[in-house]
Amino acid sequence: MGWKLRQIAFAAAASVGAVLLTSCVTNVDVPETFAAMVTVTGEADRASVDAGECTIGAAHVAPNDQIVILGDSGSAYASSALKVDSIDQNPDGTGVCTYTAHFEAVPANQRKYDIYVGNFVTQRFTSDELKNGATYRLHRSTSTDSNSGELSGGG
Template identity: 55%
Template sequence: MGQGLGQIAPAALIAVGVLILTGCTTNVDVPKTFAATLTVTGQAEQVGAGSGECVIDSIRVAPNDQIQIFGGSGAASVRSTLEVEAIDQLPDGMSTCSYTAHFDAVPANQKNYEVSLGRFSPKSFSSDELENGVTYQLRRP
């Protein structure tokens, strides 16, 4: 019988140790985020109405182009793709091209956010502006 207790005691200690370790979970803070939808617009000198492609300030823009939001710390960033919202022909021969971009998880608590698309000038926005919907006007730097 002494032999049986000698085998049970270590097994019981291991089981207790496993229970203690699984009970010791750390509460990891999940970073706070918010959703944002941006309208991206610009005056185009050329359009491909069927393709949704526009040439704005000699720079091509098209659906599925990647747009990024960079947090003020530089470490936080998210990206999305453009979706065509509208292409409107103007009387002067130019067109207004509008796209939307949806971001599901923009890192919160940043001092400011910089929106950037390709070779266009970046633009800064606050978290309140992004949460309430902003328009990013495409302009050459």
């Protein structure tokens, strides 16, 4: 009977071990994320209502251009495509261009997030700013104010 008891004990231990391993495998940590909307806007040297394109200095922005959010850890990444919100063209060809980008899953728990749009200056935002609708301002300037996402200096 001792042999039979050992077999049962071994089978029970193996079953418990398998259940524990299965529960470990199925409880994979899923990173927290949040949704964000970013408005991208700027005063253009050239604006085209028909094409939805704008030029500010030497930099160009258009619908479907990529906008990237990169967290301070370097591994937190999200991207989206710009969509035209409005192009207000003046008679001289200049204008104000506004685009929006929606992000479904921005990785959470980052202290700061850098936003990149084409050849424009990187701007920094907090998660609260992104959750509440951050505004990325298109400028020719190359200096940033790392506290607010706003650019300092002339544009």
